[in-house]
Amino acid sequence: MTDIEHEIEQPDERVPKRVIGTPAPGTSMLGDGEPAARDAEVAGVTYQDETKARKAEKIVALCFTITFLAAIAFIISYVVFQVGSPEKTAISNLALGGSLTLALLGLAVGIVVWVRQIMPKYSLIQERHPMVSDDDTREVVAETFLQGAKESGFVKRPLLRRTLLLAAAPLGLIPLVLLRDLDNSKMPGAKFNETLRHTVWGEKTKDGKPLRLVVEGTGQPIRAADFNSPGGILSVVPEGYQHDLNALAKATLILIKFRADEIKSGTNLNWTHDGIVAYSKICTHVGCPAALYEQTTHHILCPCHQSTFDAADGAKVIFGPAARPLPQLPITVDDQGYLIAKGDFAVPPGPSYWERGDAEAEARAKGGHA
Amino acid sequence: MSSDLTTVPKGIAGPSNFLDERIGGANFLKRNLRKIFPDHWSFLLGEIALYAFILLLLTGTFLTLWFKPSMGEIAYDGSYAPLKGVMMSEAYASSLEISFDVRGGLLVRQMHHWAALLFVSGMLVHMLRVFFTGAYRKPRELNWLIGVLLFTLALVEGLTGYSLPDDLLSGAGLRITEGVAISLPLVGTYITFFLFGGEYPGEDIISRFYSLHILLIPGLILALVSAHLVLMWVQKHTQMPGKGRTNKNVVGAPFYPAFMAKAGAYTLFTFAVVAGLATFTQINPIWLFGPYTPADISAGSQPDWYMGFLEGSLRLMPSWEINLFGTSHAGTLPLSVIIPALVPLGLVMTGLALYPFLERWITGDHSEHHVADRPRNNPHRTSIGMAAIVFYGVLWLLGANDELSANFQISLNWTTYIGRVLVFLGPALAYIITYRVCLGLQRSDAAVVSHGVESGVIKRLPHGEFIEIHTPAADDIEAHVRGKQAVPMLPVEADGAGIPPKGMRGPLGKLRARMSRAYGGEKIALDEGHGHGHEDEHAAIGSGEDRSLTH
Numbered sequence: 001m002t003d004i005e006h007e008i009e010q011p012d013e014r015v016p017k018r019v020i021g022t023p024a025p026g027t028s029m030l031g032d033g034e035p036a037a038r039d040a041e042v043a044g045v046t047y048q049d050e051t052k053a054r055k056a057e058k059i060v061a062l063c064f065t066i067t068f069l070a071a072i073a074f075i076i077s078y079v080v081f082q083v084g085s086p087e088k089t090a091i092s093n094l095a096l097g098g099s100l101t102l103a104l105l106g107l108a109v110g111i112v113v114w115v116r117q118i119m120p121k122y123s124l125i126q127e128r129h130p131m132v133s134d135d136d137t138r139e140v141v142a143e144t145f146l147q148g149a150k151e152s153g154f155v156k157r158p159l160l161r162r163t164l165l166l167a168a169a170p171l172g173l174i175p176l177v178l179l180r181d182l183d184n185s186k187m188p189g190a191k192f193n194e195t196l197r198h199t200v201w202g203e204k205t206k207d208g209k210p211l212r213l214v215v216e217g218t219g220q221p222i223r224a225a226d227f228n229s230p231g232g233i234l235s236v237v238p239e240g241y242q243h244d245l246n247a248l249a250k251a252t253l254i255l256i257k258f259r260a261d262e263i264k265s266g267t268n269l270n271w272t273h274d275g276i277v278a279y280s281k282i283c284t285h286v287g288c289p290a291a292l293y294e295q296t297t298h299h300i301l302c303p304c305h306q307s308t309f310d311a312a313d314g315a316k317v318i319f320g321p322a323a324r325p326l327p328q329l330p331i332t333v334d335d336q337g338y339l340i341a342k343g344d345f346a347v348p349p350g351p352s353y354w355e356r357g358d359a360e361a362e363a364r365a366k367g368g369h370a
Numbered sequence: 371m372s373s374d375l376t377t378v379p380k381g382i383a384g385p386s387n388f389l390d391e392r393i394g395g396a397n398f399l400k401r402n403l404r405k406i407f408p409d410h411w412s413f414l415l416g417e418i419a420l421y422a423f424i425l426l427l428l429t430g431t432f433l434t435l436w437f438k439p440s441m442g443e444i445a446y447d448g449s450y451a452p453l454k455g456v457m458m459s460e461a462y463a464s465s466l467e468i469s470f471d472v473r474g475g476l477l478v479r480q481m482h483h484w485a486a487l488l489f490v491s492g493m494l495v496h497m498l499r500v501f502f503t504g505a506y507r508k509p510r511e512l513n514w515l516i517g518v519l520l521f522t523l524a525l526v527e528g529l530t531g532y533s534l535p536d537d538l539l540s541g542a543g544l545r546i547t548e549g550v551a552i553s554l555p556l557v558g559t560y561i562t563f564f565l566f567g568g569e570y571p572g573e574d575i576i577s578r579f580y581s582l583h584i585l586l587i588p589g590l591i592l593a594l595v596s597a598h599l600v601l602m603w604v605q606k607h608t609q610m611p612g613k614g615r616t617n618k619n620v621v622g623a624p625f626y627p628a629f630m631a632k633a634g635a636y637t638l639f640t641f642a643v644v645a646g647l648a649t650f651t652q653i654n655p656i657w658l659f660g661p662y663t664p665a666d667i668s669a670g671s672q673p674d675w676y677m678g679f680l681e682g683s684l685r686l687m688p689s690w691e692i693n694l695f696g697t698s699h700a701g702t703l704p705l706s707v708i709i710p711a712l713v714p715l716g717l718v719m720t721g722l723a724l725y726p727f728l729e730r731w732i733t734g735d736h737s738e739h740h741v742a743d744r745p746r747n748n749p750h751r752t753s754i755g756m757a758a759i760v761f762y763g764v765l766w767l768l769g770a771n772d773e774l775s776a777n778f779q780i781s782l783n784w785t786t787y788i789g790r791v792l793v794f795l796g797p798a799l800a801y802i803i804t805y806r807v808c809l810g811l812q813r814s815d816a817a818v819v820s821h822g823v824e825s826g827v828i829k830r831l832p833h834g835e836f837i838e839i840h841t842p843a844a845d846d847i848e849a850h851v852r853g854k855q856a857v858p859m860l861p862v863e864a865d866g867a868g869i870p871p872k873g874m875r876g877p878l879g880k881l882r883a884r885m886s887r888a889y890g891g892e893k894i895a896l897d898e899g900h901g902h903g904h905e906d907e908h909a910a911i912g913s914g915e916d917r918s919l920t921h
Contacts, residue, residue, distance in 0.1 A: 083473050084449040086657070097477045097649025101642050108638035115631045122623035125614065126406040128606055128740055131509040185568035192559045193699075195569060216665050237665060243443065243457060246569045249545075249664035281665065286549020286684070286707055287570075288542060289667045303669045304546060305685045306772065306782060319783055321684060321706040323691030351549040352691060352704035353558045362698035 046121040056117030063110030070103035193355035199251040200238050201329060202344030212239040213255065213278065213331065213339040221338045222255070224273055231295040232257040235281065238341070250349055252281040252289060253329060254300060255339075256311050262298070266314025271330035273339065278329040279315045280349035283307055285322035287351045300326065323352065324360075407629040408609035408622035412499045414636060419492030421640035422485045423595065429482040430584060436472055438464040439534065439580035441573045450657050458536075458661035461576045465535040465656055480648035486528055488644060490676040493521050501725070501755050503742035505608045507735070511726040513601045518723045520594050523587055528676055530583040536576055539654070541662030542671045544575065546684075553707035571664060608742045611853015613846050617740050670772060679762050682769030683710035686789050714765055718758065732885045735858040746815070747854045749808035750889045756804040757797035764793045812894035815851045818843050819896050852896065859890030 048056075077095035082088060133141075149155055187195070201211060212221045216235040219242050227234065234255040241247040258275045267277055279300070283290045288304035298312040307322030309315040315326035327349045330342035346363040348356055378386070390396045440460040446453045448463065450470050468475040497517060500506050506514035533544045548570045552562045567574030606620050615621050623629050647653075659668060673681050687710040694701030729751070730736065745752040767774070771785040822840035830836050842848070862883040864870045874883040 078473055081473075083470055083475070086450070086470070089470050089476055092473060093476050093480075094649060096474050097645055100477070101645040101649055104638050104642035104645055108635045108642055111631050111635035111638070115628055115635065119628050119631070122628055123614075123621060124404070124406050124624055126606075126620050128618050128620055130738060131605060179564065182564040183568055184572070184574060185563065187563075187568075189560060189563075192563045196559065235665060245571050245662075245664055249570050252665035286553070287545045287664075288549075288671075289665055291667050292669060303667055303671055303772070304542065305681075306786070307689070317689055320786075321687045321689050321710070323689040323704065323706050351552055351707070352702050353552045353562075354555050354702055355559060355700050356702045357698040357700050358693045358696060358702075359698055361696075 044122060044124040046123075048118060048120060053118045056113050060110045060114045060118070063106045063113065065106075067103045067106035067110070070099045070106060074099040074103060193353065196250075196350075196353065196356075197348045197359070199344055199349060200241050200244075200247045201251055201341040203238075205240065209334070210340040210342065211241075212334070213237075213253065213341065214239045214242065216242070216252065223337050224276060224333045224339050225337055227255070227257055227276060227339075230257055230259045230262070230275070233293045233295075235289075235291070236278065249287070250280075250282060253278045254281040254290065254293070254311075254326075256293070256298075258298075258312060262312050264310075264313040266310070266316050266325070267312065268314070268328055268330070271328050271342065273332050276331065276339065277311065278331045278339075278341075279309075279311065279326040280329065280345065281326075282350040283322055284317075284324040284326060284349075285320070285351060290326060402603075403626045404624040405603070405629075406606075406620045406622045406624060408607055408615075408620055410610050412503070413607060415492060415499050416496035417492075417633065417636055418640055419489055419496055420595065420599075421637045422489035422492055422644070423591065424637070425485045425641055425644055426482060426489060427588065427592075429478045429485060430588075432478045433468060433482060434584060436464055436468045436475065437461070437534070437580075439577045441536070441571075441576050453657065453660070456661060459576070461534060461536040462656070462661045465537070469657060477645075477648055480651075480653050481644050483653045484647040484651075485644045486531060487675060488640070490521075490524050490528060490674075493517075493524055494676075497521060497722070498755065498759070501722075502745040502752055503608070503610075504739065504748060504751065505742050506726045507739040508726075508730070509605055509738055510601075510608075513598055513605070514726055515723060516594050516598050516601070518719060520591060520598065521722075522719060523591050523594070525676060527583060527587045527591065528674055530579040530587065532674055532677075533579050534576060534583060535654075535656050536662050537656040538659040538662050538666060538668060539656070539671055541571070541664070542667050543673055543677075544571065544662075545664060546681075550707055550711040553704040553711070555703055555708070571662075606740070608740050611741050611744070611850055613849035615741060615849075615853070617738070620740070670776075672770065672773075675766075678769035679714060679765040680711060680769070682765035682767065682771070682789070683714045685771060686710065686765065686768050686786060686793060688790075714761070718762060721758065729889075732860075732882065733858040733890050734860040734886065737858075741853060741855075744854070746808040746811040748857050749805050749812075749893060750857075752808050753801045753804040757801040760796040760800040761793065764789060764796050768793075809893055812854075815854070816894055816896050819848060819851055854896060856892035857890040860886040862887050 081092040236253040236255045283302040290302040292301040300309040307320030327345040347359040438460040552558045566572040690705040692703040768789040775782040825841040827839045
């Protein structure tokens with residue numbers, strides 16, 4: 001095996017930038033040159049030049065020493081730099097991460113130089129054998145299989161075979177049956193979709209009053225008279241459920257104040273109070289909070305998949321993948337002037353599901369507005 | 371300098387003897403210590419995924435020592451001042467604790483996240499390499515299937531891990547998962563209630579995802595990775611075409627010591643890159659997002675990169691929804707969720723899994739392949755791969771259309787409209803362009819083989835014309851190019867009486883024959899020559915043994 005041939009095996013190592021088709025370095029343009037003197041004791045193993053190897057050894061040693069020092073630096077950093085505040089954590093992270101990176105890198109580079117500059121170049125050849133076994137072996141296996149099958153009596157005794165299958169069937173079902181109580185609500189399965197139809201806005205407080213709308217975060221009830229600048233918007237949750245995530249996942253509202261002349265026919269005016277409209281904040285696409293509002297265009301935008309709703313016109317869809325408007329919540333004020341829910345949504349809020357059906361038609365049939 | 375070893379030192383010989391007497395390890399080592407591994411940069415891509423996986427196991431174990439997979443509400447009492455007293459889940463609080471109250475915790479958490487991104491990236495590019503070089507062909511179809519399964523599992527593993535810290539961003543991902551699950555026809559609500567233990571979000575999902583994320587899925591991945599490596603070891607790695615390399619041999623470096631050392635160094639490089647990223651590049655600063663609540667979201671929420679194509683396809687979809695029966699209690703099909711969530715993923719994964727078998731059906735190729743194809747030499751396969759990449763890429767890009775819109779001042783709606791066209795047009799264009807490029811590259815290979823390469827020597831001909839003398843390509847290059855084999859084809863030609871061969875007669879058979887004729891066969895023969903230029907005037911340089919192309 002000549003040196004030139006060896007080039008073939010390691011083109012990326014030895015000849016980094018050779019243009020395809022051009023001769024390898026050292027190749028004569030006038031046909032094949034003389035094969036270079038062979039340095040290897042075994043064919044396909046070419047030892048490195050000893051002076052080069054000695055130089056490389058020093059580089060490797062340097063790399064390994066860097067790793068040693070960096071690892072020590074890591075341990076020292078661990079003791080010296082404490083965490084707590086973001087600033088202190090940032091410094092600790094830099095010191096620990098920097099020294100760890102350097103330690104790993106030193107070892108990695110050292111070993112690479114070792115392999116490439118000190119270990120021999122290899123171009124060893126091994127034979128492949130077809131994966132398939134030879135015919136004799138296959139025959140023996142087939143015979144053994146048949147012999148075993150015969151000895152077991154599995155084929156000859158159908159009663160045994162059939163009862164074994166019988167036994168296996170329910171046993172296999174057990175793991176599935178055990179999963180039934182994954183649903184912790186312990187409801188019958190048919191009730192699942194019923195619960196999706198209702199939100200806590202249909203509930204009453206302990207003293208039997210309708211739920212107030214309260215500001216998300218502060219929990220303050222909203223006096224209609226105070227929420228009076230057109231274009232204003234609030235994120236609203238039901239009173240008493242500010243920390244109930246299950247309730248919030250369906251009942252969170254976006255509350256918008258309009259001038260009377262801005263509201264279009266898609267919005268149910270009976271469900272508004274003095275130009276204040278409440279829509280479900282839960283996007284009808286896959287349930288992200290439709291949290292962005294553009295005052296000038298009255299567009300509500302969901303940041304997840306950019307479904308866009310026209311808030312002035314019943315939150316109907318004007319762009320994006322959502323197929324249905326954000327349901328409107330009927331609201332009014334109580335005797336103290338605070339905004340309250342008149343009742344639950346007429347249709348289920350949030351993403352669509354199989355049993356939802358045409359809830360809008362049902363709501364209309366009941367004499368309501370969808 | 372110390373002298374070399376002449377006998378195995380006692381410290382090694384003793385234990386080796388102990389083991390050999392009990393398990394006969396020497397037989398195995400005799401066969402395998404000098405196992406040959408062929409060399410090519412592209413063979414290292416899968417190793418990135420492997421080493422990233424090892425790092426994920428190490429860093430993940432560290433994280434479990436502090437993480438509390440509980441959705442129980444507590445008031446935060448850690449050292450991150452802005453969230454003091456805020457109600458949050460124990461999962462989020464413990465993620466904050468790892469970040470701010472455990473020395474090295476933030477580093478390891480960021481390493482874990484970066485390693486996860488690198489893990490999926492490594493798998494993807496490795497899979498592309500295997501696809502484009504045809505390394506999935508017999509006998510490696512099973513390993514290819516294991517790989518497709520691993521890739522799917524990695525996506526699920528990423529999804530479950532992303533949801534664990536329970537910050538506002540991770541919750542947004544969870545909400546989308548719920549929205550997709552509940553949209554499934556017939557079983558959607560049941561799946562959702564079983565998964566979340568009741569209504570969304572419930573109090574169970576984090577602990578359930580936790581056991582999936584740290585036990586079940588990594589266990590499966592570990593088992594499949596082991597099977598993947600054992601099969602690779604048994605079947606031996608493919609090699610690129612080149613001098614002395616045939617379908618019956620493998621040329622390269624031995625496992626011990628060279629490949630072993632290289633693999634060790636490569637592991638350390640992967641670790642170092644991840645550690646460097648975790649040190650200098652912030653990822654998922656959960657403390658900025660706050661605890662999860664279904665009532666809030668931050669604009670510009672983005673999933674990890676490997677989920678981006680699903681996000682993009684959800685954004686791209688028009689608002690289609692069907693009510694099958696017109697009744698009010700069943701039959702809703704939210705196509706605007708089901709189609710984008712299931713179809714692209716299904717297409718890509720099913721296509722990947724079936725490709726080796728479809729190709730074999732079309733080419734009728736039942737032989738073993740151990741020499742990898744250069745992508746240009748199977749132009750239809752390469753074009754199909756490029757079309758798939760563009761399809762995936764458009765969806766992926768559209769997953770960030772809000773960022774595109776904000777950074778490039780394009781209307782958000784227009785990014786979607788353009789995306790809807792590009793998702794169909796892009797792959798078609800990619801197919802055509804790639805096909806032409808492949809044929810062009812084959813032609814240039816043919817020119818190198820039959821015409822030689824420019825020597826740099828300019829010669830003036832008697833009538834005044836200047837030409838450049840060509841010289842034969844270097845042996846290794848020529849061997850590499852000549853490694854090309856025609857794509858196999860079924861015997862599709864009709865016999866003398868115009869009757870097509872058996873199995874090609876029905877409609878399916880005719881389709882198969884047509885596809886085979888298009889897919890298989892030699893498009894550009896290597897020795898066809900260049901067909902232009904100075905027929906007899908490429909005088910040889912130097913000696914008469916010149917075999918440059920005087921055809």
